[in-house]
Amino acid sequence: MQETPVFPASQNANNYAIANRAAAATPTGVSKAVRGLSDRSIAWLFVAPTMILLLAINIFPLIWTVYLSFTNYASNRPNRPVINVGLKWYRDILSSPEIWTAMQATAHFVFWTILFQTLIGFSLAYLVDRKFRGHAFWTTIILIPMMLSPAVVGNFWKFLYQPQIGLFNYVVSFFTGLPPSSFEMLGSVTLAPWAIIIVDTWMWTPYVMLICLAGLRSIPDYILEAAEVDRASRWRQFWSITLPMALPFIMLAVLFRGIENFKMFDMVMLLTGGGPGSTTELASITLKRAAFEAYRTGYSSAFAIILFVVVFGLANVYVKALNKVKQR
Amino acid sequence: MTKFLAGAGALAAAIAFAPISDAKADTLTLCWAAWDPANALVELSKDFTAQSGTEMKFEFVPWPNFADRMLNELNSGGKLCDLLIGDSQWIGGSAENGYYVKLNDFFDKEGIKMSDFAPATVYAYSTWPKGTPNYWALPAMGDANGWFYRKDWFENADLMAEYKTKYNRDLAPPKTWVELKETAEFFQGREIDGKKVYGAAIFTERASEGITMGATSALYPYGFKYENTPGKYDMEGAVNSADAVAGLEMYKAIYKCCTPPGYTDSYMGENLDAFKSGQVAMMMNWFAFMPGMAKDETVGSKTGFFVNPSAKVAASTLGGQGISVVANTDNMDGALAYIKWFAQPDVQKKWWSLGGYACHNAVLNDPGFKDSQPFAAQFLEAMGGVQDFWQEPSYAQLLQAMQKRMHDYVVADQGTAKEALDGLIQDWTAVFQEEGKL
Numbered sequence A: 001m002q003e004t005p006v007f008p009a010s011q012n013a014n015n016y017a018i019a020n021r022a023a024a025a026t027p028t029g030v031s032k033a034v035r036g037l038s039d040r041s042i043a044w045l046f047v048a049p050t051m052i053l054l055l056a057i058n059i060f061p062l063i064w065t066v067y068l069s070f071t072n073y074a075s076n077r078p079n080r081p082v083i084n085v086g087l088k089w090y091r092d093i094l095s096s097p098e099i100w101t102a103m104q105a106t107a108h109f110v111f112w113t114i115l116f117q118t119l120i121g122f123s124l125a126y127l128v129d130r131k132f133r134g135h136a137f138w139t140t141i142i143l144i145p146m147m148l149s150p151a152v153v154g155n156f157w158k159f160l161y162q163p164q165i166g167l168f169n170y171v172v173s174f175f176t177g178l179p180p181s182s183f184e185m186l187g188s189v190t191l192a193p194w195a196i197i198i199v200d201t202w203m204w205t206p207y208v209m210l211i212c213l214a215g216l217r218s219i220p221d222y223i224l225e226a227a228e229v230d231r232a233s234r235w236r237q238f239w240s241i242t243l244p245m246a247l248p249f250i251m252l253a254v255l256f257r258g259i260e261n262f263k264m265f266d267m268v269m270l271l272t273g274g275g276p277g278s279t280t281e282l283a284s285i286t287l288k289r290a291a292f293e294a295y296r297t298g299y300s301s302a303f304a305i306i307l308f309v310v311v312f313g314l315a316n317v318y319v320k321a322l323n324k325v326k327q328r
Numbered sequence B: 001m002t003k004f005l006a007g008a009g010a011l012a013a014a015i016a017f018a019p020i021s022d023a024k025a026d027t028l029t030l031c032w033a034a035w036d037p038a039n040a041l042v043e044l045s046k047d048f049t050a051q052s053g054t055e056m057k058f059e060f061v062p063w064p065n066f067a068d069r070m071l072n073e074l075n076s077g078g079k080l081c082d083l084l085i086g087d088s089q090w091i092g093g094s095a096e097n098g099y100y101v102k103l104n105d106f107f108d109k110e111g112i113k114m115s116d117f118a119p120a121t122v123y124a125y126s127t128w129p130k131g132t133p134n135y136w137a138l139p140a141m142g143d144a145n146g147w148f149y150r151k152d153w154f155e156n157a158d159l160m161a162e163y164k165t166k167y168n169r170d171l172a173p174p175k176t177w178v179e180l181k182e183t184a185e186f187f188q189g190r191e192i193d194g195k196k197v198y199g200a201a202i203f204t205e206r207a208s209e210g211i212t213m214g215a216t217s218a219l220y221p222y223g224f225k226y227e228n229t230p231g232k233y234d235m236e237g238a239v240n241s242a243d244a245v246a247g248l249e250m251y252k253a254i255y256k257c258c259t260p261p262g263y264t265d266s267y268m269g270e271n272l273d274a275f276k277s278g279q280v281a282m283m284m285n286w287f288a289f290m291p292g293m294a295k296d297e298t299v300g301s302k303t304g305f306f307v308n309p310s311a312k313v314a315a316s317t318l319g320g321q322g323i324s325v326v327a328n329t330d331n332m333d334g335a336l337a338y339i340k341w342f343a344q345p346d347v348q349k350k351w352w353s354l355g356g357y358a359c360h361n362a363v364l365n366d367p368g369f370k371d372s373q374p375f376a377a378q379f380l381e382a383m384g385g386v387q388d389f390w391q392e393p394s395y396a397q398l399l400q401a402m403q404k405r406m407h408d409y410v411v412a413d414q415g416t417a418k419e420a421l422d423g424l425i426q427d428w429t430a431v432f433q434e435e436g437k438l
Helices: A009-025 A028-034 A039-068 A088-094 A097-129 A135-147 A150-160 A167-176 A192-217 A221-229 A234-262 A266-271 A283-293 A297-327 B002-017 B036-052 B063-075 B088-096 B104-110 B119-125 B157-167 B177-187 B210-222 B242-258 B268-276 B287-295 B332-342 B345-354 B376-383 B395-410 B417-434
Strands: B027-033 B055-061 B083-087 B138-141 B145-150 B198-201 B280-286 B303-306 B321-325
Touching: A039 A297, A088 A297, A097 A135, A097 A192, A097 A234, A097 A283, A135 A192, A150 A167, A150 A192, A150 A266, A192 A234, A192 A266, A221 A234, A234 A297, A266 A283, A283 A297, A283 B063, A283 B395, B027 B036, B027 B063, B027 B332, B036 B055, B036 B287, B036 B332, B036 B345, B055 B063, B063 B083, B063 B088, B083 B088, B083 B332, B088 B119, B088 B321, B088 B395, B104 B332, B119 B138, B119 B321, B138 B332, B145 B210, B145 B287, B145 B376, B157 B177, B177 B198, B177 B210, B177 B242, B177 B280, B198 B242, B198 B268, B210 B242, B210 B395, B242 B395, B242 B417, B268 B280, B268 B287, B280 B287, B287 B303, B287 B376, B321 B332, B332 B345, B395 B417
Parallel strands: B027 B055, B027 B083, B198 B280
Antiparallel strands: B083 B321, B138 B321, B145 B280, B145 B303
C-alpha cells in the first residue's frame, strides 16, 4: 500500500530546504552530539527543561509540603529539633471550630458569588449577544472591572463602603431613605460577608459573561431558525435550545470561578482583613495567618494539603459532571 | 556571531551567579519601620557618615507590613539588614534563634553601660531572658501609647461651661478611663465649626497588632496581668480577672459610644487622618507621632497631649524598639561602630532634638528635658509605667490569638469580655503547651 504523503510535493521540497538550512546552521559539536539519537530521545531533550522546571517548582514543593505537614517544623524556629507529629495537625485542623468557621465563611462566599455571577453574567451575555447599536462599546465597558488588580479593587471598594464619605452608602441612602452613616458594610457582622460578595460579583461577572457569550455564539443559527419555522416561542427556544447548548460553557465558568474563589485571598484581605472579628476570614486568610504570621509551618502545610484535596476532589467530581453534559 | 553569543552567555551567567548583595565594607543598611522617627534617624545618621565615612542605606517598611517583612527576612537568613530596629516583642525569638548578636562583650569592651539608659527601656528593648543582664539591643527609640486632644475645643468657653454643668468638673485632658469615656461622649455627634465631630479615635485594626495595642491600653490600667507569677505562665485569674474584664468592657464601651462611623479597622494612619481632619476630639496614638503632630501646620498649634488615663493603676502600653546587629551581616565592624556612635550622650541629645525618643539618662535626666517639648513631661510619666506584650519566641502566635479574640469581642460584638479573655487563655495555653513550657 502506498503511503499518503503528509505534505504536497511542493511543500515537501520547501520543508526539506528549511531542514537543510537548519542542519547547516547547527554547530558541528551539537550535530555530532545528537547524531544517532532517536526521535524519542530528541523529543525528551526538548521537553526535559520544562519537566525539570515543573518538578522543581510544582511537584517538589508539593511533596515537601506533605512531608512538613507531619512535622512540628516552624520556619521562625530554625534551631528547634524537627520531630514527627504524625497526623496531629490533620486531627487538630479537622476538629478545630475556627477552621470550620473559616470553611463555612468560604462556602458562603463561593456559593453566593458563583450564583450571582452566573445569573448576571449569563444575562449580560444574552443581552450583548443581541447585536444592538453600540454593543461593542458596552461590552468593553462591562469588561473593565475584571481587568483591574484585586488589590486595587479591594482598596477602592474600601473607600466606596466608607460610611461617611463612601458612594455606596449614599446610593443605598438615595433608594432607601436610610441615613448614609447608619450602616457599615465592612464593620457589621451581618453585612460584611455580603460586602465581599458584592465586590467579587462586580469584578468577576464580566469574566463569566465572556465565557457564556462564547457559548451563545457557538450555537448554530440554523437551529434557532428551524425552531422559529416550527413556531417555537422565545421561551421554548431559550429553554430547549439556548440554555442546553450553552450549559457546558456555563459549567466551565462555574468551575473556574469556584476554584478561584475557594482560594480567594487578596481582595478580601485588603477589603476587610478577615474582619469584623473573623466574619470574613476565608480559609486562605486563615492559612496565610497560620503560615506567615504565626509561623506554624507544619500546621499550615497540613491545612494547605487539606484545602488542596478538597479543591482537587470537588473539581474532579465537577469535571466528570461537565463531561456528561457535553456528551449529551 | 558565535563569539557574540558566547560573550552574551558569559555575561548572562556572570549576572545570574553574581552575589545578590552589594554590601560593601563601607556601607551599612539599617532596617526599620517607615514613620516620622525614621526620617529623623536619616538626618541623624548623616553625622555618622561624616565621621566614619560609612555610607548609610535605609530600608523602611510601613508598619502594617513591618513585622511580616522583617521576620521573614530574619527567618530566611536574608542579608538585607546589617542593623535592625526591631519591635520589642521580637527579642525573645531573635535571641534564641541567633538572629541578633549578643552585645554584652561589645558593651564591656567599649564601656557602654546599660545603667546609662532608662531601666524600663533596657528591660523591654534589650534583655532576653527578660530582666537578665543579657543584652541583644541598645535602647534606641522609647515609645508608649498616649493621647492627643484638640486643645482649641477643650478651651472653648461655651463647651467648658456646658461640660462643667454636666459633669461638675473642668473640661480637661482625662485622667481616668471613666473620664475619658465621659469626655468622648460629650464630644460625640457634636457640631463644631460647622462640622459633626466624634469623641475618640482608638485602635481597632485586625490584621497586624492594632486592636491588641489599643485594648491593652485599657487593660493594663485596670489591672490586667499576663501571669500571676512571672515566668510561670499561670494565666488563670490574671488574664481573665474581674479587673481585666472591666478594662476590656471599658474599651468596647468607648468603641461603641464614641468612635466615628466605620471605625472597624483603624490603626496609626487612620487615627492620624481622623485627628488631622478634625473628626475627633481625642486620638489614641504612639508618642512617636507627637513631634510631627506638634509641627503640623494645620492642627499643630491646636493639639495637646496626655498620658494614657489610669484606672486602678497608671499604666501605658509599651511601644518603641532597640537597635540590634543582625548576626549574618557582612559588615559586623561597621554595624558595631554605628551602635557605639549611637550610644554617645551627645548623639542621643541630638536624636531627641530631631524627633527621636532617646532613652539615655543624659537626655531624660536633663533638668530642661520636661520643658523641651510639649509632650516631654508626658513621655517621662508614661515610660514610668509601661507594660509590654509577651516577648516570647512564640509571640507571633500569641499576638494573633489576641488580635482575633479582641476583634471578635470589641468590633464584631460576639460574646462577653469574660468569654473573650477565657478564650484567650485557652489559645495561649495551647501555644505554651506546644512550646513545651506548660
